[in-house]
C-alpha cells in the first residue's frame with residue numbers, strides 16, 4: 152500500500168516535471184475554416200488608362216535616406232518617372248527620378264512594365280509626397296523617412312509572414328493596418344502564393360501587389376524570400392529560381408556588399424537588420440556564407456544596438472509542420488549568432504505562432520551527445536510569425552510535450568509588433584486576428600543583448 156502511494160506520488164511529480172518542461176501552449180481555439188483566396192475582383196486595378204498599380208516601397212540604401220519606389224504599368228512603359236518632394240516644401244520644387252523598367256515572361260504569362268526608381272539622399276525623419284503617372288491617372292502617395300541611425304532612436308516594426316491573399320490574409324493585413332504604431336514591416340517571406348495555382352498563375356502576383364498596396368505604398372516593407380518565391384518549375388520550362396519575386400521586389404543588396412538580392416542588410420533607426428535566404432546555398436565558402444561572415448564584423452552596437460536577423464525557415468520550431476527544416480542552417484550559423492549576440496531571429500514558414508526562450512545548441516559535436524538546447528543569455532529569441540493566413544491553412548499540430556526551448560506557441564493567424572524604445576528595451580507583442588488590435592495575446596519586454604544582457608524569459 153505504502154509502495155503504491157509512493158508510486159502515485161512519484162508519477163505525480165514526474166507529470167508536474169513534464170508539464171514544467173516547456174512553456175505555454177495556448178489553448179485558445181480558433182474556428183477552423185478553409186483559407187480561400189479572395190477573388191481577383193476583390194483587387195481591381197486603379198481606373199484610367201495605364202494607371203500605375205501595385206505600388207510598393209522599401210529601403211533603398213544602407214541607412215535609411217534612400218527609398219526604392221516600385222510600381223507596375225499594365226499597357227505602356229511611360230511615364231517612367233516619379234516626382235517627389237518634402238511635405239513641408241512647395242510641390243513646384245519637386246524632384247524627379249527615372250525608373251528602371253523590367254518585364255518578364257512566366258510560362259504563358261507576360262508581366263506588365265515593372266518600374267523601380269531609387270531615390271537617395273533624402274532628409275531623415277521627413278515626410279515626402281510622391282506622384283506616379285500623368286494627367287488624369289496621376290496617383291499620389293507619401294512616406295516618412297526614418298530618423299538618423301542612432302543607438303537610442305525609438306522605432307516600431309510590424310512583423311508579418313506567409314501572408315497570401317485569402318480572407319484570413321485580409322484579416323491579418325487589416326489588423327496590422329489598423330495599428331498606427333507600425334512604421335516599417337519586416338516581412339519574413341512567402342508573399343503571394345501564386346505557385347499554389349496552376350502553372351504558378353502569375354496574375355496572383357499582380358493581385359497580391361494590389362492587395363497590400365495601401366500599406367506598401369506608404370511604408371517600407373523589408374523583404375525576405377520564402378519557398379513560395381522560388382517559382383522553380385522545370386516541368387513548364389521555368390528554370391530560373393526566384394524570377395517573379397526578384398523582378399518585382401528590389402532590395403538594396405549592393406549597398407550591403409552582397410552579390411545577390413536574396414541576402415542583404417540595412418541599418419534603420421537603432422536596428423541592424425540582416426536578411427538571409429533559406430533557399431540559397433549557405434554551406435562553407437558559398438557566397439551567402441562568405442558574406443555573412445564579413446557582415447558580423449560591420450555591426451557596431453554603439454550605433455545600432457538591436458541586431459535582428461530575418462530568415463524564412465525557423466531554426467527552433469516545435470510544430471509538426473516543417474519540423475527540423477531549418478536545422479542545417481542552424482548548424483552552420485548558430486554559433487556566430489551566439490558569439491555576436493543577435494537579439495532576435497524572425498522567421499515564418501510554419502503557419503502558426505511561436506516564441507522561443509533564449510537557447511542555443513552549439514555544444515553538440517556528433518560524439519558528445521549534448522544535443523539538447525540549453526538556456527543561453529547570449530542567444531537570440533527566435534520568433535516564428537508565419538501566421539499571415541495564406542491558402543495552405545493553419546499549422547495546428549504541435550509536437551508533444553512542448554520542448555523547453557518553446558516559450559509560447561499558438562495555432563492562430565496574426566502578426567507581431569516590435570517597439571524599440573531605446574538601446575536597452577523593446578516591447579514585443581503578438582496579436583491574434585480574433586482579438587481587437589490593442590490586445591496582445593503574447594507580450595514580452597525584450598532586453599538588448601549588448602547593452603542589457605539580463606534574462607527576461609517568461610519562466
Ligand SMILES: [Fe+2]
Nearest residue numbers: 341377378500
Ligand atoms: Fe514557407
